[in-house]
Amino acid sequence: MGPLLEFQRLTKYYSSNAPAIDDLSFDVHDGEIVGFVGLNGAGKTTTIRIAAGVSLPTEGTVRVDGRDVVKEKAAASRSIGWVPEFPNVEPNAKALDLMLYFAGFHGITGGEARRRSEELLSTVRLGESEGKRIRTFSQGMKKRFSLALALLSDPKNLVFDEILNGLDPEGIHYMRELTAELRKGGRAVLLSSHILAEIENLSDRVVFIHKGKIVESLTTEELRSQGSAEGVLRVGIANLDENALSYLRSFGETRVEVANTVAITRFAGDPASVNAELVSRGYAVKELSYQRSSLEDYFLKLVGVTGAGGDSQQ
Amino acid sequence: MYDVKKTITSKSILLLIAVIVIISFAIIPSYNQTAASQTGANVNTFAYYDSTGYHFLAFAWNQFGQPVSGVAVQLNFTDPTGTHSGSAVTNSSGAGQASIPATGYVNASYGLDIQQPGGFGYVSGGLGFFVYTQNGSQPAAPGQAVLLYGNGAVSQVTDGQNSSRQDILVNWVAEFGQEPSGYQVDYEFVNETSGACLYCSNYQVKTLNGSGMLPLGTLDSFRQIFSAPPLEPHLEFDSIVFVEVFLPNGTGTDAYTTLPVPSLYPPPPPPVSQSQANSYAIGFFENIFGLFIPLVAIAGSYDSYGKDRVSGVLESVLVQPISRRSLSLSRYLSSFVAMAIAVLLAIGVVDLITFHYSGLFVATNVILPSAGAFMVELAAFIGIMMVLSRLLKSSGSLVGLGIGFFIIFDFFWGILLALLAFLMKIDIGSVPFIRIFVGSEFVNPAQFIALVDTYLTHSVSSVVFAFGGTLITPSDYGITVWSIAATGVLWIVIPLAAFLYLSTKRD
Numbered sequence: 001m002g003p004l005l006e007f008q009r010l011t012k013y014y015s016s017n018a019p020a021i022d023d024l025s026f027d028v029h030d031g032e033i034v035g036f037v038g039l040n041g042a043g044k045t046t047t048i049r050i051a052a053g054v055s056l057p058t059e060g061t062v063r064v065d066g067r068d069v070v071k072e073k074a075a076a077s078r079s080i081g082w083v084p085e086f087p088n089v090e091p092n093a094k095a096l097d098l099m100l101y102f103a104g105f106h107g108i109t110g111g112e113a114r115r116r117s118e119e120l121l122s123t124v125r126l127g128e129s130e131g132k133r134i135r136t137f138s139q140g141m142k143k144r145f146s147l148a149l150a151l152l153s154d155p156k157n158l159v160f161d162e163i164l165n166g167l168d169p170e171g172i173h174y175m176r177e178l179t180a181e182l183r184k185g186g187r188a189v190l191l192s193s194h195i196l197a198e199i200e201n202l203s204d205r206v207v208f209i210h211k212g213k214i215v216e217s218l219t220t221e222e223l224r225s226q227g228s229a230e231g232v233l234r235v236g237i238a239n240l241d242e243n244a245l246s247y248l249r250s251f252g253e254t255r256v257e258v259a260n261t262v263a264i265t266r267f268a269g270d271p272a273s274v275n276a277e278l279v280s281r282g283y284a285v286k287e288l289s290y291q292r293s294s295l296e297d298y299f300l301k302l303v304g305v306t307g308a309g310g311d312s313q314q
Numbered sequence: 315m316y317d318v319k320k321t322i323t324s325k326s327i328l329l330l331i332a333v334i335v336i337i338s339f340a341i342i343p344s345y346n347q348t349a350a351s352q353t354g355a356n357v358n359t360f361a362y363y364d365s366t367g368y369h370f371l372a373f374a375w376n377q378f379g380q381p382v383s384g385v386a387v388q389l390n391f392t393d394p395t396g397t398h399s400g401s402a403v404t405n406s407s408g409a410g411q412a413s414i415p416a417t418g419y420v421n422a423s424y425g426l427d428i429q430q431p432g433g434f435g436y437v438s439g440g441l442g443f444f445v446y447t448q449n450g451s452q453p454a455a456p457g458q459a460v461l462l463y464g465n466g467a468v469s470q471v472t473d474g475q476n477s478s479r480q481d482i483l484v485n486w487v488a489e490f491g492q493e494p495s496g497y498q499v500d501y502e503f504v505n506e507t508s509g510a511c512l513y514c515s516n517y518q519v520k521t522l523n524g525s526g527m528l529p530l531g532t533l534d535s536f537r538q539i540f541s542a543p544p545l546e547p548h549l550e551f552d553s554i555v556f557v558e559v560f561l562p563n564g565t566g567t568d569a570y571t572t573l574p575v576p577s578l579y580p581p582p583p584p585p586v587s588q589s590q591a592n593s594y595a596i597g598f599f600e601n602i603f604g605l606f607i608p609l610v611a612i613a614g615s616y617d618s619y620g621k622d623r624v625s626g627v628l629e630s631v632l633v634q635p636i637s638r639r640s641l642s643l644s645r646y647l648s649s650f651v652a653m654a655i656a657v658l659l660a661i662g663v664v665d666l667i668t669f670h671y672s673g674l675f676v677a678t679n680v681i682l683p684s685a686g687a688f689m690v691e692l693a694a695f696i697g698i699m700m701v702l703s704r705l706l707k708s709s710g711s712l713v714g715l716g717i718g719f720f721i722i723f724d725f726f727w728g729i730l731l732a733l734l735a736f737l738m739k740i741d742i743g744s745v746p747f748i749r750i751f752v753g754s755e756f757v758n759p760a761q762f763i764a765l766v767d768t769y770l771t772h773s774v775s776s777v778v779f780a781f782g783g784t785l786i787t788p789s790d791y792g793i794t795v796w797s798i799a800a801t802g803v804l805w806i807v808i809p810l811a812a813f814l815y816l817s818t819k820r821d
Contacts, residue, residue, distance in 0.1 A: 054629040055821050078635040088626040105634035149630070 004030045004079075004157050004188035005051060010060035012046050020046040022212040024060070028188040030156070033179050035203030036192035037299055043212040044192040045085060048159045051190065052082035064157055078106070081150030085162040087142040091135035095126060095145055098134065099152065106153040120148040124174070139166040147178075158182065160191045164198055176202060196295040200224075206295070210303045223295060233267040236260060236287030237278065244283050248274075261287065326617045327648075331656035334610055338660035338667070340602050344594040345586070345671035354430045355382035355408075358464030360487040361389065363418035363443055364456045367398065371411040371459075371487055371536070372428075374404045379471035379483045379539045381408025384431040389414070389462075391442065393422040409536060411491065420453045426463050438463045445568050459487035460568075467569035468557045470578055471539065480578045482530065485537045486559055486569050495534050496562040500527035501543050503575070505550045533559060545579050552576070586672035595664060595676040596767050599684045604763045607657065607688055608724055611695035612716040614653045619645040620703040620712050642700075642817040646810065649696045657688045680770060687766040690802040694759035695719075697809025704816035723760035748774055748784065752791040759805050769793050 005028035012020045021043035028034045038044050049055035051062045053069045053076060062069045067076040089098060099117035103109065108116060121130050124144035129137070137145060143166045150158060164172055179202045182189050193199050199206060206223055208216040233251070237244055240260040248254050251274065252266045271290040278285050356377075361370040374385040387410060388401040395417055402410035425439040442462055443454040454460050461467055467486050473479035482501075488494045531540045543555065555578055558570035586594075622628040632641060661684065665676050675681075699716055706712045722730070731754055732742070740747045751774055755765035768774050769788050788794070 052633050054632045056819070073637045074635045074640070077633060080633075082633045084629070087630075089630040090622075090627050102630075102634060105631075105636060153635075 004028060004065055005159075005190060006061075006063040006066075007047065007051070008061050008063070010047065010050060010062060011058050012043075012050065012055070013058045019058070019212050021209075024209070024212065024214055026207050026214055026217060028157070028190050030188050031183055031186045032205060033183055033189045033191060033203050035199035035206040036190055036209065037196060037199060037206055037295075038192075038209035039303065042209045044209060045161055046212075047209070048082070048161045048190065048192060049084075051159045052080060052084075053077050054082070078153065079155050080157045080159065081153070081155040083143065083146045083150045083158075083160045083163050085165065086139075087146035089134055089142075089146070089149070092133055094131055094133055095121060095137075096130035099130075099148065102149055103152055108153070116152065117148075120151055121145075123151075124148045125170075140168060140171060143167060144171060156186075157188045158190070160189065162193055163191065164193050164195050172198065196299060197291065200295045208299060208302055216302055223298060231267055232291045233264045233269075233271055233274065234287065234289045234291075235262050235264070235274070235278070235285060237262070238284035238286050240283075244278065244281070247277070247281070324617070327614060327652045330610055330614050330617070331652060331659070334606070334653070334656035335660045335663055337602065337606055338663040341594065341598045341664050341667055342671075344598065345667070355385055356465040356469065357385055357387070357428050357430075358467070358485045359387055359389070359426060359428070359462045360459045360491075361424070361442060361462050362454070362457055362459045362487075362489070362491065363391075363420065363422065364490070365418055366413070367416035367418050368400070368414040368422065369411070369491055370400070370402070370414075370462070371409065371491055372402055372404055373464075373485050373537055374408045375471070375483065375485075375537065377472050378474040379481065379537075380474065381406065381537075382431070383408060385410070386429040388427040388429075390425040391416065391422040392425070393417070393419040418456070420456075424462060428463075457490040459489065459491065466571050467559065467567075468571040468573070470573055473541075478580065478582065480542055480580065482540045482542055482557060482573065482578075483537065484533055484540065484557075484559060484569070486533060486567070487536060493534075493536055494559075497533035497567075498560040498562070498564070499530040499533050499540060499557065500560060501530045501555055501557045502527045503543075503546045503549060503553060504556050504572070505553045527556075527558070530557065542578050545575070549575055586674065588674055588677060591668050591672050591674045592677050592680045593771075595668060595680055596684070596771060598664060599661075599688075600763050600767050603657075603660070603688065604691075604760070605724055607691045607763070608695045608720050608760045610656070611649075611653055611692045612699050612720055615646075615649045615696040615699040615703075616713065616716060618649045618652070619700055620716075621709055623703040624707060624709050624712050638818045639814060642814055646696060646700060646813065649700075650693055653692045653696070654689055657692065658685060661685055661688075683766050683770060684763065686802070687763040690762050690805050691759055694762070694805040694809055697806070697813055698759070700813040701809055701816060704813065704820065720760075723758050727754065727758055727761065743784065748786060749791060752786075752793065756792075756797075756801055762802065762805065765793065765798060765801070769795075769798060 007024055007026050010024040011022055014020055024043070024047060026034075036044050036047070046055065050057050051064070051069065053073055056070060064076040065079045067079070069076040069080075093101070096114075096117055099121065100113050103113035103117060118127070118130065121127050124147050126141060126144055126148065129141065134142065134145065143163065147163065150160075164175060167175065179189060179191070183204070191199065191202060200220060200223070203220055205217065205219050207214060208218075234257070235248065237260055240256075240262070245254065245256070245262065248262050248264055251269050252264045254262050254264050256262055267290070271288060275285055275288050355374040357372060357374045359370055359372045361368060363369070368389070368391045370387070370389050372385065372387040374382040376382050381404070383404050383406050385404040386401060387403070388399065389412075390397050390399045391414060392398075393416065398414045398416040400412040400414035402412040404410040420443045422442055423440065424442040425437070427437045440462075443458075443460055444451045445454050445458065445460055464485075467484060469483050469485070471481050471483045473481050484499055486494050486497065488497075528543065530543060531538075553575045554572040555575060556570070556572050559567045561567060619628070622631070628641075632638065636644075661681060665681060668674065668676050698719065702712055702715055706715065731751060734750060735742055735747050738746075738750075740750065752765075752768060755761040755768065768786070772788055773785050775784065
């Protein structure tokens with residue numbers, strides 16, 4: 001299992017000040033989905049744009065299937081698909097026309113180009129919009145269109161930048177299925193996202209980046225073993241009263257959120273038994289959710305901050 | 315090549331090509347120059363007297379015989395009882411009339427003042443109400459209209475449909491100011507026998523009784539246009555057409571004139587010479603095409619590269635299997651090829667129009683250097699625009715700076731030179747000034763066609779400085795084939811090299 005995406009001592013300066021990414025090295029192997037996690041401005045997008053060939057590194061290299069994205073750009077680009085955070089394609093073009101245009105770069109022409117384009121647009125639920133101009137698309141539709149473009153040449157490597165942003169639940173579900181398929185198909189996928197729970201679900205490995213440097217790289221299993229058993233329990237009670245609150249406080253620190261929902265942080269108990277107890281006391285439990293935020297906790301601990309933030313230059 | 319083909323066939327580029335080709339039709343006016351338009355209207359003022367006073371009618375028309383409104387005519391009649399005044403202004407039919415209450419005398423003298431709409435006017439005066447015939451003058455009868463002042467009852471006007479033809483306009487007033495009806499207008503060609511003059515007695519015309527004359531038409535209104543009669547063969551050079559108006563009963567009137575044949579039947583315009591055809595083409599290329607080429611190059615390169623670059627859309631292409639150099643070159647070439655095709659098509663259209671009007675093609679030694687100069691201008695401005703696309707971050711600044719370049723290099727270049735001459739205290743048109751002027755053609759890509767034209771015509775001209783055709787020896791000012799070629803190569807290579815460097819080495 002050799003590396004398909006190799007990042008070697010990658011550095012990028014946008015100005016003479018601090019580097020956006022600094023001496024960054026890691027690999028993504030075939031059949032591996034790698035989550036790329038960092039605060040805003042950490043350098044995720046810069047790294048992905050260099051891998052996609054749309055930005056130049058100041059130093060270092062990215063190799064795609066062993067080909068340098070700068071020196072062997074055309075060959076490297078043949079094997080990589082890119083979904084940017086904010087897809088930006090010709091707004092006045094019609095979706096299918098644009099697919100056919102880009103297919104031409106890969107030597108896919110004529111009936112084959114049309115068949116493949118229509119199939120992909122249908123897969124990303126844009127089949128009925130293939131004759132519409134891109135400027136009429138919502139952000140989510142643009143994201144799905146961009147995904148179809150990235151898959152057009154069936155590349156061995158894919159870099160997804162915040163691909164889950166702007167997708168509806170159905171789109172996120174599709175992404176879960178797609179990544180599973182890509183893993184099965186031996187594809188190398190680098191995936192950045194702010195939705196850490198999804199990263200945890202989708203990835204085989206997570207690379208943490210902070211202020212342009214790789215601070216940790218762990219498999220999902222390693223991450224789970226390092227994470228806390230604690231989580232956040234949210235309980236929505238229609239007839240919430242002081243007695244119910246008092247009961248819930250016994251599990252940890254509570255705060256009342258909107259619509260009679262109580263969040264218990266650092267919850268370490270059994271959510272099912274809490275539900276059963278509340279029901280037995282005559283409370284109408286309309287919602288109960290438990291989020292074991294090991295990745296989030298671990299990440300925040302790793303970067304030494306208690307919330308999102310950071311510089312932004314991308 | 316795939317990207318080149320897609321870019322060239324985009325709708326906006328095709329539209330630009332169409333615009334450039336359409337511009338080439340602007341050379342047609344060079345071959346379609348009509349006679350200089352006349353500044354003032356022709357005015358005839360008729361008058362008659364009766365027992366109620368003096369009455370006058372004024373008619374005004376332009377060079378085509380079309381009515382002119384707004385001409386003011388003021389008349390003063392002086393008779394034994396005093397001076398009597400009246401005025402009239404021509405209406406949309408080109409006619410105006412007025413009556414001046416008085417006793418009315420045949421020997422009243424008049425003073426006339428005509429004011430044209432343009433502001434200028436003229437005055438006249440004399441003894442009114444006398445009829446001038448070939449038998450001498452005689453007092454007019456009461457009610458008999460006489461032409462006090464004007465262009466003549468019979469005159470020549472330019473045909474409104476075909477400006478190379480002339481028509482005959484007859485303007486007459488019947489008794490007591492009535493509109494003529496059933497008046498016969500006859501003509502006769504008369505050879506000039508002595509060749510001495512046109513309007514002297516050498517013309518031995520017969521008695522004006524209509525005998526032997528041919529009908530031109532019937533006059534049924536105050537003012538009527540008749541086509542010139544068919545030209546008779548074997549006429550001498552200075553022959554004339556004699557035209558006279560006859561009353562319905564056949565009696566001649568004093569409405570007659572002689573129209574010179576050379577004037578009434580102007581010869582066809584002389585054929586355009588090869589040097590004229592070349593001159594028209596050079597003037598058109600430098601002043602019209604030269605103005606638009608930088609603009610279309612800026613627009614074309616913005617459309618094919620600039621807007622995609624600054625909006626980020628180009629990244630969706632850059633991620634495809636194409637090298638940065640190939641993508642940049644393909645966009646550069648597609649802009650250049652599209653605009654070059656358009657310019658060559660337009661030059662071809664100019665050549666065809668020249669042939670249509672003159673039967674001559676523009677000389678190859680004008681067409682080829684001009685086409686080459688335009689290719690250089692296109693390449694230079696496309697390259698400059700693409701360099702700017704790499705340096706600027708917004709469409710607004712890119713478009714703004716592109717238009718700014720166009721305005722400075724094309725429109726205000728002459729003014730900048732004038733300012734420079736003023737600061738250096740150099741007289742416009744002097745040798746040092748021409749040296750600066752020619753030098754500026756080397757350093758401005760928009761003036762490259764002017765540089766080539768200076769070489770071709772051995773002259774410099776400037777609309778801004780109102781001097782034209784100042785003859786020079788090009789080599790005295792450093793203009794040689796080699797210096798032009800070297801300048802052209804630099805204008806192509808430097809912007810392109812800068813663009814390729816920026817697009818392959820910088821984000």
